[in-house]
Amino acid sequence: MDIEPQKMLIDGDLVAAASGREYDNINPATEEVLGQAPDAGADDVERAIAAARRAFDEGRWAGDPEFRARSLTQLQEKLREKADVIREAHTAEVGMPVGLAHAVGVDPPIEWLGYWPELMKSYEWEYERPPVEFMGALSKRVVRREPGGVVAGITPWNYPFQLNLAKLGAALAAGCTVVLKGAPDTPWSATLLAQAVAETDIPAGVVNIITTQDNSVAEILTTHREVDHVTFTGSTQTGRLIMRNGAETIKKVSLELGGKSAAIVLDDADLASVIPAAAGIACMHSGQGCALMTRLLVPRSLMGAASEIVKAVYSQFPYGDPNDPANMMGPLINQRQLDRVLGYMAKGKAEADLLIGGGRAEQFDKGYYVQPTAFADVSNDSTIAREEIFGPVLSLIGYDDDDDAVRIANASPYGLSGSVFSADLERGIAVAKRIRTGSIGVNGGNFTAPDTPYGGYKQSGIGREYGVEGLEDFLETKAMGLPV
Numbered sequence: 001m002d003i004e005p006q007k008m009l010i011d012g013d014l015v016a017a018a019s020g021r022e023y024d025n026i027n028p029a030t031e032e033v034l035g036q037a038p039d040a041g042a043d044d045v046e047r048a049i050a051a052a053r054r055a056f057d058e059g060r061w062a063g064d065p066e067f068r069a070r071s072l073t074q075l076q077e078k079l080r081e082k083a084d085v086i087r088e089a090h091t092a093e094v095g096m097p098v099g100l101a102h103a104v105g106v107d108p109p110i111e112w113l114g115y116w117p118e119l120m121k122s123y124e125w126e127y128e129r130p131p132v133e134f135m136g137a138l139s140k141r142v143v144r145r146e147p148g149g150v151v152a153g154i155t156p157w158n159y160p161f162q163l164n165l166a167k168l169g170a171a172l173a174a175g176c177t178v179v180l181k182g183a184p185d186t187p188w189s190a191t192l193l194a195q196a197v198a199e200t201d202i203p204a205g206v207v208n209i210i211t212t213q214d215n216s217v218a219e220i221l222t223t224h225r226e227v228d229h230v231t232f233t234g235s236t237q238t239g240r241l242i243m244r245n246g247a248e249t250i251k252k253v254s255l256e257l258g259g260k261s262a263a264i265v266l267d268d269a270d271l272a273s274v275i276p277a278a279a280g281i282a283c284m285h286s287g288q289g290c291a292l293m294t295r296l297l298v299p300r301s302l303m304g305a306a307s308e309i310v311k312a313v314y315s316q317f318p319y320g321d322p323n324d325p326a327n328m329m330g331p332l333i334n335q336r337q338l339d340r341v342l343g344y345m346a347k348g349k350a351e352a353d354l355l356i357g358g359g360r361a362e363q364f365d366k367g368y369y370v371q372p373t374a375f376a377d378v379s380n381d382s383t384i385a386r387e388e389i390f391g392p393v394l395s396l397i398g399y400d401d402d403d404d405a406v407r408i409a410n411a412s413p414y415g416l417s418g419s420v421f422s423a424d425l426e427r428g429i430a431v432a433k434r435i436r437t438g439s440i441g442v443n444g445g446n447f448t449a450p451d452t453p454y455g456g457y458k459q460s461g462i463g464r465e466y467g468v469e470g471l472e473d474f475l476e477t478k479a480m481g482l483p484v
Contacts, residue, residue, distance in 0.1 A: 003089055006187065008038045008211060009194035011051035012204025018043045023213045025187055028095040028331040029322055029367045037187030040212040045179070045220045048208035052150045052177040053226045055205030062147040062175040065125065069117035071202045072172060076113040078196040079165075083110060089188040090161055095330040095368075096285050097322045104285075109162040112466075115450035116173035119471060131484050142480040147175030148252060149228030151474060152221035154181050154242075156234045157333050158288040158390075160189035166465050167231050168193070168207065174474035176229070179208045181218050185333050187211035225249050229474065232256070233290075235388075236414075236459050254463035254473050256290070256455055258388040259416030262409040263293035264431060266402065266422040271302060274421040275309040277444065279394055283317055283372045286329050287392035288337075290460075291417035291439070295378075295385060297405050300398035307355055307376045307396060314356045314372040320364070329392060332368040341370055341391030344384055348375045348393065351382040355396070380408045388414070402427075406434045415457030419444075438464070 007014035015038075016022075022036035038044075056062060079086070087106045091098045096105050129141040153167040160183050171178050182190025194209040212218060222230050222245035231254040232242050239255040246253050263278040265271065275296075282294050298306040322330035332338050338360070345358050357373030370391060378385050378395040385395045399405040409418060418440040422428035428442045438456040439447045448454075453464035463473045 003035055003085070003188065006035070006037055006191035006211075007194065008040060008044065008191065009198055009207060009209040010044065010048045011208065012198070014194065014198050017041060017212075018047075023184075025093055026185075026334065027092050028333050029092075031366050031368075034092055034188075037191060037211045039214065040210045040217055041214070042217055042220060044210055044212075045217055048179045048210055049150065049152075049221070049224055049226050051205035051208055052179050055203060056147070056150055056177040061177060061203060061206050065120050065175070068172060068175060069120045071200055072113060072117050072169065074200045075196060075202065076110060078199050079110045079113065079193075082192065082196055083107065086161060086189075086192050089192060090186075091322050093186045093188050094157065094160060095322050095333060097324070097327045097330050099325040100285055100328070104162070105159060106161050109165040112450035113165055113169050115466075116169045116471070119451075119468065120173055123468070123471065138484045139481045140484050142482060144478040144480065145472070145475045146478055148474050148476050149176060150226055151176045151178045151229045151231060152181070152224075152227045153178055154218065154221065154230065154232045154234070155183055155190075157183035157185040158285065158290075160186040161193070163233050164190055164193055166470075167233075170465065170470045171231070171474045172202075172207070174471055176474050177206045179210065179221060179227070181221060182209065182211050184211070184213040219245065222246055222251075223248065228252065229254070231463075231473075239461065254465075255461040256463075256465060257416075257459060257461040258414055259290040259292075259456065259460050260295060260386065260388055260412050260414045261291060261293045261417040261419075261437065262295040262297050262397075262412075262435070263419045264297045264405045264409060264421065264435075265299075265302075265306070266405070266420065266427065266431065267299045267302065268423040268427070269421040270423065271305055271309060275306055276313045278419065278421065279310045279313045279374070280317065280328070282394040283314070283319070283329050283392035286319075286332050286370070287341075288333065288390050290388070290390075293417070293419055294389065294394055295380075295409075296394055296396045297399050297408055298396060300400060303376060303396065303398045307374075310374045310376075310394065310396065311356045314374055317372045319361070319369070319372065329372065330369075332370060332391060334368060337390065338368040338370065341389060341393065344387070344389045344391065344393060345370070345373055348373070348378075348382075348384040348395075351384060352376065352378040352395070357392075380411055386412065402431055406431060410434075410436050413459045416460035417456075
């Protein structure tokens with residue numbers, strides 16, 4: 001593909017790494033080198049943080065919501081102009097099928113960016129509380145919502161463009177300045193965004209975008225005293241590290257972490273219509289999504305019937321070349337992830353009954369492909385039911401009644417998402433309300449939208465993205481007392 005040499009954005013300039021170092025960007029479908037990305041070092045990160053600090057302290061960006069709104073609208077327009085190139089690069093470096101890039105990975109995030117300027121028009125940045133008397137004097141009280149400062153955004157490789165824009169849009173709308181570090185495996189989803197920002201009126205230093213394959217360099221963002229807030233999407237293990245790193249300076253930390261979400265099929269549901277959709281979602285984008293329902297809970301008495309439907313679905317599941325719009329599943333992201341998923345498949349074979357799949361997709365000469373895989377009669381205490389695999393591996397778990405289904409769904413260290421299916425909507429809603437997750441769908445209802453907060457309970461994270469709640473994650477609250 002024809003992508004011009006990529007640069008980082010630091011203090012308003014598109015630049016290479018100060019050292020001149022680059023690293024290869026690998027296509028996971030072909031294992032071929034797509035091109036290179038800048039490999040930032042400590043000096044680059046320090047310069048980006050200093051630029052963000054200066055831009056915030058200057059006050060223009062933080063103090064002018066109308067200018068911020070116009071700038072975000074301008075950025076959206078630039079991204080629309082570049083959408084074809086972004087989509088092509090995204091499919092190549094992520095391995096996400098092009099149909100999903102249109103439906104999830106690229107196009108909606110660009111359109112959702114327009115939510116922030118609209119929200120800013122109606123958001124109450126300052127409001128009064130009724131006057132109060134204290135020690136004989138009457139005072140009125142004003143509550144202000146103010147930008148939180150310099151934000152470090154750290155994003156993963158599974159939905160890189162969407163997550164880059166989610167963090168950037170909310171932080172900029174709030175009036176923060178940002179240092180965004182793209183995922184090492186998907187650097188062009190960051191550098192193409194950097195190109196678009198550089199073509200807008202966003203002042204130098206407000207947005208800084210870096211790429212690096214060195215985790216020690218990225219770690220600077222989580223410990224630096226001039227960074228006020230770290231927002232991270234990724235593994236729970238790394239989230240714990242970021243919390244520890246930020247503790248020394250009491251940084252604000254927002255974390256969107258792992259999941260092991262459950263789809264609960266109640267005993268009155270129509271298996272023939274429900275199971276194919278529930279099973280298919282678990283394999284979307286090769287299972288590389290933290291909110292995917294990878295535990296399928298079915299009544300024990302219906303385990304056999306549900307298993308046969310899952311086998312039929314997976315035997316026909318469309319996967320392969322991500323450039324084919326018919327495919328819903330491409331390769332895993334890299335060799336390390338391939339080895340990880342194959343390891344979990346091996347554990348599954350020792351813990352449960354393999355229904356279908358269970359190994360590498362041998363029909364492909366190149367690429368990190370695995371088979372859609374399902375296990376039946378899985379214990380909720382087993383490794384494959386408790387740990388996030390991040391691959392197309394579904395665990396069918398039996399339950400006795402509604403209370404048992406709720407117990408099993410909640411018996412997880414995670415609490416990100418889920419779904420419930422029932423012929424009785426009210427019954428489905430009643431069960432959904434008992435599930436301890438940040439989001440849940442009933443009978444296929446969709447909660448995904450830019451005005452809907454997204455995040456998790458328990459070890460699935462802290463804070464929310466999108467919606468008013470997502471904006472407020474990047475704001476501080478100031479109370480002012482004034483004479484009447």
